[in-house]
Amino acid sequence: MGRPPCCGKNGIKKGPWTPEEDIILVSYIQEHGPGNWRSLPTNTGLMRCSKSCRLRWTNYLRPGIKRGNFTDHEDKMIIHLQALLGNRWAAIASYLPQRTDNDIKNYWNTHLKKKHNKVQSGGDDGQEGHFCSSSQSQTKGQWERRLQTDIKMAKQALSEALSLHKPTTSSSFTFPETKPSNSHIHTTTSSTYPPKQLNINASSYASSYENISKLLETWMMKSPKTPNLVSNNMVTTGSSCSEGANSTTDQCTPDHAFDSLLSFNSSKSVEELNNSKLRTNEADFFQDQRKTNIETHHQVPLTLVDNWLFDDEECHEDLMNMSLEESTSGLF
DNA sequence: AACTTCTTCAACCGCCAGTGC
DNA sequence: GGCACTGGCGGTTGAAGAAGT
Incomplete structure (x- = not known):
């Protein structure tokens, strides 16, 4: 008689995450830091179980993740x-x-x-999961x-x-004391979500920034009209980007939108980012x-x-x- | 073009360990 | 010590796209 699965509740959404959900999740974590997954769905209004939120963060949205080959x-x-x-x-x-x-x-x-199996078919005793040849007469013990x-x-x-x-x-995920000079993000007074700002340390957030940029790009292409959440609170980035969601030829690229969205506000962070890019x-x-x-x-x-x-x-x-x-x- | 098979990978599930009461 | 709860891990699944027929 174990606990019921955390995702077994009614109304809990399953399946692929939408860009909207990703943004809400990232925004919340940016503000509160990773952890406390239990309260995250409640606080954000995400219809996801805590475990799903944590997995989405750790496997996809977390800063520093490299994707691709x-x-x-x-x-x-x-x-x-x-x-x-x-x-x-x-x-x-x-x-x-x-x-x-x-x-x-x-x-x-x-x-x-x-590759492993090919190597093994070349002739050894088939010790599952290891490339080492079992001809190295080791006993199981x-x-x-x-x-x-x-x-x-x-x-x-x-x-x-x-x-x-x-x-x-x-x-x-600490918040700088100073207000970002380049921030065009509209803050919200909402007690729940959507978020205020995305002030993530640039050097550590670079890869995730790219992830979400791509994500947002796809999203924008799929949905010519920017959803309210983003247009009202997150990607409404002043005159340069206010219409950015409706055209791929617009000056305001998704990257640019996210540049503002993330509001890298610390000169140190920018410097760190640049330095890190030199690597x-x-x-x-x-x-x-x-x-x-x-x-x-x-x-x-x-x-x-x-x-x-x-x-x-x-x-x-x-x-x-x-x-x-x-x-x-x-x-x- | 239509269908089948294969491949990929995001997401889910169940189990376990750690922690607090 | 026992229980409930949370977070983390590894195995597995299934949808979507690619490749083959």
């Missing part, structure tokens, strides 16, 4: 981490901060697993013991890494951060895996060519 390097990382950690997608995702566990899981199941230890260490490292990142996450790869930024955090705090030793992830391609090749046993020797 996985690079060869990401492929290799996933393959190797999967071999080390198994189907612990959240742990694997912690090494790929721009990718969600869901993305990685889907990518594994649709792409990499096939040995393997399980190693895996347990690995999981334990991964948990520890992940927990440390997350605790080090926490301030970044929450601080991304050729956002993953480098996160890895730098992670490495810095780890090294600075001396809390999590750099494992061979860490080193592999941080080091250059040549080192990766070296480690890739190693057997699992060799590569994990530093862990046990």
